[in-house]
Amino acid sequence: MSSIGLYDVEKVSKQIRDGRVGVLPTDTLYGLVCDAKNIAAVKRLYSLKNRDKKPGTVIASSVEQLVELGLKQRYLKPVAQYWPGPISVVIPCVFELPYLHMGVGSLAVRVVGDEKLRKLVEATGPLLTTSANKPGKPESTNIAMALNYFGDSADFYIDGGDYSNRLPSTVIRVVDDMVEVLRLGAVKINDKGELSNDI
Numbered sequence: 001m002s003s004i005g006l007y008d009v010e011k012v013s014k015q016i017r018d019g020r021v022g023v024l025p026t027d028t029l030y031g032l033v034c035d036a037k038n039i040a041a042v043k044r045l046y047s048l049k050n051r052d053k054k055p056g057t058v059i060a061s062s063v064e065q066l067v068e069l070g071l072k073q074r075y076l077k078p079v080a081q082y083w084p085g086p087i088s089v090v091i092p093c094v095f096e097l098p099y100l101h102m103g104v105g106s107l108a109v110r111v112v113g114d115e116k117l118r119k120l121v122e123a124t125g126p127l128l129t130t131s132a133n134k135p136g137k138p139e140s141t142n143i144a145m146a147l148n149y150f151g152d153s154a155d156f157y158i159d160g161g162d163y164s165n166r167l168p169s170t171v172i173r174v175v176d177d178m179v180e181v182l183r184l185g186a187v188k189i190n191d192k193g194e195l196s197n198d199i
Contacts, residue, residue: 025160056130083111
C-alpha cells in the first residue's frame, strides 16, 4: 500500500496501468478505482466492494475514450451534451464489456470536468470507479474513512482533503427522448433533460 500525491500524474497513472486498485478523490466523492480495460483489476475491485450485479461507473476524459473502450457512439452522442461534469448516464451495452457491467447489460458512464482528474484519465484511459465504502456504509468523504474500509487491501491512497461538502454524481437514463433521473446528486436536472436550479 502506498500514498501518492494526486497531482503526480506519472506515478498515479503507472500504478493504475500496472493493474493496481486504489482510492482517490474523483470529481464527486472518493472512489475506489482501477483501469477499466484491465479485466483482472476490475474483478478485484468488485471483490473488494462485494459487488454482484451492481456495476460501477466508468469515467473518461472524453467521449472518444469511451468509444475506444468499446461503447457504442450511437448511445453516447445524444447524451454528450451533459459532459463534462458530474452527470453519469446509464447506457446500453448488452454484448460489449460484460466484465464491466456484470451481465446487467447497461453501464453508467461520464466524462469528468475536474481538470486535474481529467489529466490523469487522459494518461490512464477510462477508469472504473465506485464509491469508496463498504455496502450499506457511508461514502468516504476523507481518506481516513477509506483507509478504515479497505486498509491494506487497496494498493494506493491519494488524499485530496475533506469532501464532506461534495455530492455524488447525478445518475440519469434516457428513454424515448425522456430523461429518467435515477439519482439526484451534484447536478439538478428535470425529466426533459434540462439542467435546473429549481428542483
